[in-house]
Amino acid sequence: MNRVHKKSAQVNENSIKNCCETTFRTRFKEKSVLKSIFGVVARARLLVVTVLIVCFCYTTTAVAASLNVINSFGPAPKLKATTDPRKFIPKGYELVSITNGDLNNDKTIDCVLLVQATNPANWVVDYYGKKVNRNRRGLIVLFAKNGTYVLRAKNLTCFSSAEEDGGNYMPPDLGLEIKKSKLYISYGHGRYGYWEYCFRWQASNFVLIGYEGSSNRGPIVEEATSINFLTNKTKIRKNTMLESLDGEGIFEVQYLDRKPRPLLKLTDIKDFDELEIEDK
Structure with missing residues (x-):
């Protein structure tokens, strides 16, 4: 009987150990998945910020160019001057x-x-x-x-x-x-x-x-x-x-x-x- 109890106890111990390992692996995988998800989100946010910065720079350049065009047709353009008519x-x-x-x-x-x-x-x-x-x-x-x-x-x-x-x-x-x-x-x-x-x-x-x-x-x-x-x-x-x-x-x-x-x-x-x- 002692051998049976010992074997049963060993089986229970192995089961608990396997269960713990399974739980650990599952949680590790969940953490890895979450980490991956957070990584994707972070990269997406970085991409969005980059796009916004590029759009802002392009818009600023376009506005400046537009102002230059407007000024070229304005009422007071720079006029060429000379002392000899x-x-x-x-x-x-x-x-x-x-x-x-x-x-x-x-x-x-x-x-x-x-x-x-x-x-x-x-x-x-x-x-x-x-x-x-x-x-x-x-x-x-x-x-x-x-x-x-x-x-x-x-x-x-x-x-x-x-x-x-x-x-x-x-x-x-x-x-x-x-x-x-x-x-x-x-x-x-x-x-x-x-x-x-x-x-x-x-x-x-x-x-x-x-x-x-x-x-x-x-x-x-x-x-x-x-x-x-x-x-x-x-x-x-x-x-x-x-x-x-x-x-x-x-x-x-x-x-x-x-x-x-x-x-x-x-x-x-x-x-x-x-x-x-x-x-x-």
């Missing part, structure tokens, strides 16, 4: 004249360049056998700033050539003048009269604010027109005494209201010869 004349153009005056009322002398293209294809021989330049002309407007000039407006093709064929009449003479911080562009047609456009610097461009025109017959004014584009008012003076001996005449005055419309920019005018501004 002739350096603003592009290749293929030559200087015709320079007009000086204060255009933006800052007590400094600004500059308007009248330029003309030099394309050889547009040099022709006129009716009198003279070789003339029929290339179009344009304007370059420069503002004086700290002893240098900066470009403010440019329209290189808005005027026809001074050598155009006028048919039975000579082509009108183009004139530029700066008065009271305004740019005046005028055409003189001798005994037939004149017309003049007044531009003012505002809203980062030169806009047409006034027009004066006179239709003459020699020294006698037949009709004179004055337009204010700011008030949309037109004043027309018609001579009812064309045969006046002293040339003064008697004028009938008429005031008209114009249809409101946006102010015309100098840079948007394609051809002054085709510009129609009077209401029909």
Whole structure:
């Protein structure tokens, strides 16, 4: 009996030992699984943080790039400056004249360049056998700033050539003048009269604010027109005494209201010869 009890006791001891070992292995495996799970979670969290950092850096770079693009089209870009206004004349153009005056009322002398293209294809021989330049002309407007000039407006093709064929009449003479911080562009047609456009610097461009025109017959004014584009008012003076001996005449005055419309920019005018501004 003692042997049986001893054997039974040994079996029980082995069973307990096996049970303990099994429990230990099971718990060890559970801990390993949990450790693996925590490792995966940690790596996932690290990956998420890395992705967020990369996204933040990319977004910051994109925003900075966007701001640079916005600034490049903003109202106050960095303007190239030089002390020599002739350096603003592009290749293929030559200087015709320079007009000086204060255009933006800052007590400094600004500059308007009248330029003309030099394309050889547009040099022709006129009716009198003279070789003339029929290339179009344009304007370059420069503002004086700290002893240098900066470009403010440019329209290189808005005027026809001074050598155009006028048919039975000579082509009108183009004139530029700066008065009271305004740019005046005028055409003189001798005994037939004149017309003049007044531009003012505002809203980062030169806009047409006034027009004066006179239709003459020699020294006698037949009709004179004055337009204010700011008030949309037109004043027309018609001579009812064309045969006046002293040339003064008697004028009938008429005031008209114009249809409101946006102010015309100098840079948007394609051809002054085709510009129609009077209401029909």
